[in-house]
Amino acid sequence: MKFNRIKKITYYGIIGLLALVGLLVVISAFPITGNYQIKVVQSGSMEPSIKVGSVVVVKPSESYEAGDVITYEGGFRDERGGRIPVTHRIVEKKTEGGSLAYVTKGDANDDPDNRVVRERQIIGKVLFDVPYMGYIVEAARKPYGFLAIIIIPAAIIVYDQVEVIWREAKKLRAKRKDDSEPPQEDKKLENAA
Numbered sequence: 001m002k003f004n005r006i007k008k009i010t011y012y013g014i015i016g017l018l019a020l021v022g023l024l025v026v027i028s029a030f031p032i033t034g035n036y037q038i039k040v041v042q043s044g045s046m047e048p049s050i051k052v053g054s055v056v057v058v059k060p061s062e063s064y065e066a067g068d069v070i071t072y073e074g075g076f077r078d079e080r081g082g083r084i085p086v087t088h089r090i091v092e093k094k095t096e097g098g099s100l101a102y103v104t105k106g107d108a109n110d111d112p113d114n115r116v117v118r119e120r121q122i123i124g125k126v127l128f129d130v131p132y133m134g135y136i137v138e139a140a141r142k143p144y145g146f147l148a149i150i151i152i153p154a155a156i157i158v159y160d161q162v163e164v165i166w167r168e169a170k171k172l173r174a175k176r177k178d179d180s181e182p183p184q185e186d187k188k189l190e191n192a193a
Helices: 002-029 133-141 143-180 184-192
Strands: 037-040 055-059 069-077 083-096 099-105 122-130
Touching (some): 002 143, 037 122, 055 133, 069 099, 133 143
Antiparallel strands (some): 037 055, 069 083, 083 099
C-alpha cells in the first residue's frame, strides 16, 4: 500500500516536471517582446546570487535602478549570429548623451563591466531564478536531449496509460460476459429438460 502511494507520487512528480520543462522550452523558444522571457545563465559571474545553469525569468520594466539584476544584449555573438544575453546587477545609473545608461557588474566580479548598457539593450529585470533548471532546458533544446528528457518519458507515460486502459477494458469485457451468461443452475435445468 505504501509502495503504491510512493509510486503514484513519483509518477505525478515526473509528469509535473515534464510539463514544466516542456513549458519552459516552448516559452524560451518563442520570446515575445514586452513579455516574460526565460534565459539560461551560462557563466558564474552572478554567483552566489544566481548559479550557473539557473533559469532566470525576465520581464521588461518601465524603470531600472541601482541594485536591480537585469538581463541585456551583450557584446558577444553566438554561433548563429545572435547576441548572447548577459545577466548582471546595475551598480550605477547615469545619463550619457541625453539618454540613460547603466553600469553593470557581476556579483562574482571585482570590477564593473567595461561597457555601459543602453536602455534599448535591456531585455528586462530578473524576477526570479530557478537553480539548475537551465541544464534541463538546454538539454531539451538539443535533439538527443529532447528525445531523452521529453519523448522517452512521455512514451513511458503513454504506454503506462494504455496498459491501464487495456486492463480496464478486459475487466469490462469479463463482466459483460458474466452478465450475459445464465447462472449455472439455469443451465442444468435447461439440459435436464
